[in-house]
Amino acid sequence: MSIYQVRRLVVRNQKFSGAIKYNEKWYIPQQSVEGYKKILDIETAEQTFIYEYNRFIIPNKLKRTLDFFYEYTLTRLSASRQKEEKRKVIARQHIKVAHILLLLLHKELFCFNDDEINKLLNNELLIKGDIDLIVKFIQYCEGVVECHFDKYYVVTKKKSNTQEVYSPREFYDFYLFVKNVDLHLKKAIENRRYSVIWVYTLMHFIDAWRSSDILTKLPYIPIEIIGCTSFESIENLSREKSQLLINRIFTKIEKMTVSKTGVLGQFLVHGDMVIPTATALVIAEIHRREKQDELLLRLYETSTNTKVDREMHIIPFFGEREDLYHFQSRKMNRSLLTYFYYSVVEGSKNADIAYELSQRLRAHEDLDSTATYIASTNKDGSVDRVSLNLVNRGHFGWLYNFIVEKFFNSTDKHSLEERTKYIQAFRQEYTPMQLETLASFLNERLKEQESLALRIAKLSKDELKKLLARVFKGEMPAKMKHAQCLIYPNCVYQTATSCLQCEHVIPKTYLLISIDEEIKRLIKSIKDSKYIATVIRDYRFSLKVLDLVSQATGELGKDYVKTFINLSEIKRALLSITYKINQIGEI
Missing domain, CATH: 1.10.443 (hpI Integrase; Chain A)
Known part of the structure; x- marks a missing residue:
């Protein structure tokens, strides 16, 4: 321990009682050293308070007040969910106030009248934090003992300006x-x-x-x-x-x-x-x-x-x-x-x-x-036109985009090239039988989408606004993390543990991590299964999951999706189970 540290502990913090300085050296009693070691062994806020509290010499005339303060402090500490360092700060603040009470009280606090309470709270030794804590302790006393004062004391908080944000x-x-x-x-x-x-x-x-x-x-x-x-x-x-x-x-x-x-x-x-x-x-x-x-x-x-x-x-x-x-x-x-913005929305x-x-x-x-998040969507560099639109919360998929498009009455027409990007995950050479199977699957998905699209199209502008607000707030949770459900809480697949096969799912970007795990699980299940029914079930399920990958790839880009999913590895794994699918006549 350096001379500076010893000086600070002795002079400023008074941790070593009885220490003396002679010829530029500090001499500290063994008892003080042992006491300081105990301080170093303290781990919790409660131990910090109890250790310091036990060092007080409490006169009989204040014993009940300090006992109540002891109970109040431990109750408050046990109720705190803050990290330990912050709880220790609270404990030290209570020790300080306990010391102040010992200095300023001439009798039990609950025996004070209103004039004496006011005089105590206006003492020049107290700062606002001390006053607030004493007032809360006074409130505690009113609940555990009969008090002589009549007024009800509360902590007055400065009204916060919730609108105070940066321009x-x-x-x-x-x-x-x-x-x-x-x-x-x-x-x-x-x-x-x-x-x-x-x-x-x-x-x-x-x-x-x-x-x-x-x-x-x-x-x-x-x-x-x-x-x-x-x-x-x-x-x-x-x-x-x-x-x-x-x-x-x-x-x-x-x-x-x-x-x-x-x-x-x-x-x-x-x-x-x-x-x-x-x-x-x-x-x-x-x-x-x-x-x-x-x-x-x-x-x-x-x-x-x-x-x-x-x-x-x-x-x-x-x-x-x-x-x-x-x-x-x-x-x-x-x-x-x-400040929110929604990336699809541009212009005023x-x-x-x-x-x-x-x-x-x-x-x-x-x-x-x-x-x-926040971003500027202005194109002319004018700060006054920074668009405070809705935040892009990482949702993707045809369902989410259709809701937004319907809400904003978009008349934009997508080119054939733009549409084909939604099936990039399936770009490979297909046999006629494979194309027929894929067409059947896509037709099935299209029917699901048309049914949902019709339902959304019937919603009024007000209903769409409420729907979007709930999505942005995260008020329509799916069973899986990083996804929301269009029909929450009325799940149509009550026994399912995953939402990846559901047409009502609104995925978020980080769902790709779960999708990666699910694809690997399905491929392993198909590869290891001895039962045709299981292979058929998991194969059809995998097509739905891969459809989500395709939507993500089209909207977010292949390079971005690859940071979540190893597309090359998935492709090799899919090729490795082709023989299994061929055996059951699916392709």
Whole structure:
């Protein structure tokens, strides 16, 4: 332990009682050292509070008040679902207030009258956080003991302005700055802290995670899978490699618990942010490995503190862009959740609809913020015309697009070439029998689509608006993750465990991971099965799943789909079961 650390513990924090300094050396009693060792062994917030509380000398005249405060603190800590470091902060705040009560109370708190309560709360020693905690404790006392004061005391909160978000121009300026790989690459490689803040700010344009979750919940980055294990190999990171890395991180984070709410979080990265995010994360991981650090995003060299400091972190990152110094995490998250756009919608004719649905989304308490993004769709460069339309939440498929097309009364005609892209997954040389079987399958699917299309076409504009709003909010969940159901909650396949065969499914991009697993399972089942009925069933099912792959390939591009599904491997596996299909006369 250094002289500086000893001085700080003795003088500032008073951890070593009885310590004396002689000839530039500190002499500390053995008893104080043993006491400090006990502090280091403390692991939980409850232990922190109990240890410090037991050091108090409590007079008999305040014993019941402090006993109630002890019970109140442990009750509050046990109810907290925040991460342990935050719970310890709460424990230390309660210790501070307990010490204040010992200093300021001349009798039991519940024996105070209203004048004495007011005098206590207006004491100049108290800051707002202390006052708020004492008021909450007063409320607790009213529930457990008869109190002499008559008034009911409450914590007055400053009314928050929920509309406080960055303007479109501000948001767009932030957005362009953080996604500029050329601008940040060299600086991030040279300075670890810079790379950490780059990741930190990028995450505010991807998923609306809380600040502490960004800094503590991201896993180590598996950079080996894309062959970028050094700074020299990181330049010009391709979109395919970037998406592959993002997909792997997604699977690692899928079960992440958000600290404040206790719900599961996700890591979904919109297309235009894939390369910047992957680049920043790779750099951060290489820095971590070079330092042999257990933390990916470390803000301070000798501390695990997750408080982002404006002077130390924000201003150096934005550098000469003084117009961006006002970056704030919560405000940026609110802005992200407010500004939506839908990639199919372009131009001003649908702006009113976009705003209305955007407002609906923002008012929804359980908004799935992990799939919300923002982009500028203006073509003339005018910031005033940044389109605040609906967010592209990663849905794809004919059903989803038909709902949107019907809603916006699209009159666009697709060329034959555009239509044929929807069956790219089946492009290969077919025998006449194969073509007949495929035609039969496509005809069956067409009938299903025409039936649904007719039903959607009969919906009024208002009904379509409500339907789209529910889809965007995630209020129509399918049985599988990353998909929604057009007819939720009235499932037509009650016993099915998968939705991939259902004509009512509205898939999202990350469903491709499940599709990949399902195709492999079906191929293995066909290959291993001894029963014709099982082969026929799984073969027909596989055609439906491959139809989803075809739609995804047509809409999202083959290179993008390949980051989720190894199409070449799937093709080889399909060819390997051709003999099995031939044997039963299916093709």
